[in-house]
Amino acid sequence: MQHTSKLPNVGTTIFSVMSALATEHGAINLSQGFPNFKSDQKLIDLVSKAMNSGYNQYAPMLGDLELRQAIAKKYELLYNTSYHPESEIVVTAGATQAIFTIITTFIKPNDEVIIFKPAYDSYEPNVELNGGKAVPIQLQASNGFKVNWHEVKEKINSQTKMIIINSPHNPTGSVFSKDDMLQLENLTRNTNIMVLSDEVYEHMIYDGENHQSACLFPDLKTRSFVVASFCKTFHNTGWRIGYCCAPKELMQEFLKVHQFTVFCIHHPTQKGIADYMQEPKHYLELSDFYQKKRDLFLTLIKDSKFKFAASKGTYFQVLDYSGITQEHDVDFAKRLTIESGIASIPLSVFNSNNLDNKVLRFCFAKTDDTLKQAADILNRII
Numbered sequence: 001m002q003h004t005s006k007l008p009n010v011g012t013t014i015f016s017v018m019s020a021l022a023t024e025h026g027a028i029n030l031s032q033g034f035p036n037f038k039s040d041q042k043l044i045d046l047v048s049k050a051m052n053s054g055y056n057q058y059a060p061m062l063g064d065l066e067l068r069q070a071i072a073k074k075y076e077l078l079y080n081t082s083y084h085p086e087s088e089i090v091v092t093a094g095a096t097q098a099i100f101t102i103i104t105t106f107i108k109p110n111d112e113v114i115i116f117k118p119a120y121d122s123y124e125p126n127v128e129l130n131g132g133k134a135v136p137i138q139l140q141a142s143n144g145f146k147v148n149w150h151e152v153k154e155k156i157n158s159q160t161k162m163i164i165i166n167s168p169h170n171p172t173g174s175v176f177s178k179d180d181m182l183q184l185e186n187l188t189r190n191t192n193i194m195v196l197s198d199e200v201y202e203h204m205i206y207d208g209e210n211h212q213s214a215c216l217f218p219d220l221k222t223r224s225f226v227v228a229s230f231c232k233t234f235h236n237t238g239w240r241i242g243y244c245c246a247p248k249e250l251m252q253e254f255l256k257v258h259q260f261t262v263f264c265i266h267h268p269t270q271k272g273i274a275d276y277m278q279e280p281k282h283y284l285e286l287s288d289f290y291q292k293k294r295d296l297f298l299t300l301i302k303d304s305k306f307k308f309a310a311s312k313g314t315y316f317q318v319l320d321y322s323g324i325t326q327e328h329d330v331d332f333a334k335r336l337t338i339e340s341g342i343a344s345i346p347l348s349v350f351n352s353n354n355l356d357n358k359v360l361r362f363c364f365a366k367t368d369d370t371l372k373q374a375a376d377i378l379n380r381i382i
């Protein structure tokens with residue numbers, strides 16, 4: 001058929017494959033990242049209240065104004081920086097739509113986009129769909145997935161249009177330091193390179209670290225889109241609601257595409273979240289909440305055959321299984337699901353040339369009970 005694209009076939013992303021396999025075999029599903037507990041009843045009540053109060057017609061294209069104001073307040077409170085709610089903040093159908101729309105707005109054929117691998121699976125297809133060229137930079141588990149900024153400098157040329165960063169990082173749980181961000185700022189200063197900063201895990205950062213948002217660095221901020229997620233922050237991945245922030249001139253371009261693709265987002269959810277955000281503790285307490293889960297999980301598996309360094313952010317923990325088997329990570333992840341009843345995500349699918357470092361990703365956004373059951377299984381694997 002003539003009308004086929006080079007994108008992977010439907011149902012073949014690793015998240016679909018592993019979740020389907022987990023369901024088929026009744027395995028504990030620590031693969032696809034989503035909580036298996038309910039979100040705050042108060043938030044559900046606020047969204048219901050918004051529906052019952054009549055917020056059921058189109059929202060403004062940029063998003064409900066109260067929600068944009070609440071977002072602006074958050075940036076002032078946490079990062080002491082301002083995004084104008086009327087021109088620099090847009091509510092989107094999840095971070096995924098924001099990422100797609102940013103890339104589609106700015107990436108033209110032959111533009112190059114630097115992507116650090118392992119990378120979340122939607123970046124590269126989005127770039128290629130727009131005729132752009134993804135330029136991968138492979139990070140190594142052996143040095144904690146640190147970026148070598150000299151290598152980045154070498155990859156930058158006149159075609160470079162964008163650099164995509166993601167901290168806290170899915171799938172590895174690593175985070176960018178202030179120094180990383182300063183290096184990025186210096187490398188892109190006085191260039192036309194844009195930065196897409198995927199910050200969907202900003203409220204899950206551990207051991208007293210501070211999230212280094214792109215908006216904290218004044219020069220970087222002028223060239224950056226900051227992308228964030230309410231689904232992850234408020235435990236409702238099915239709600240598909242997120243947002244992005246950027247300087248007005250960039251956002252004007254973004255909106256040209258947004259107006260004809262999504263136009264506006266589910267109105268009552270926006271109203272409910274706007275009310276819920278009036279209490280900052282609803283997002284400020286998340287790091288403590290998830291750090292406890294990370295610590296529980298790691299304490300429970302400390303005597304297992306898996307090797308690990310504690311995740312620094314996100315709700316993912318990577319485990320090295322090289323002391324157990326030399327099987328390919330995709331094969332091992334499938335076998336663990338089918339034979340042992342626990343599903344995870346093999347990291348090779350996010351790497352350049354499917355580099356296999358014998359590492360699996362486990363999602364710890366689960367009830368303590370589920371984490372205990374998962375740990376029991378992992379401890380038996382030798």
Ligand code: GLN
Binds near residue numbers: 032
């Ligand atoms: N963000 C989720 C994860 O990393 C996956 C979302 C999806 O299934 N595309 O697990």
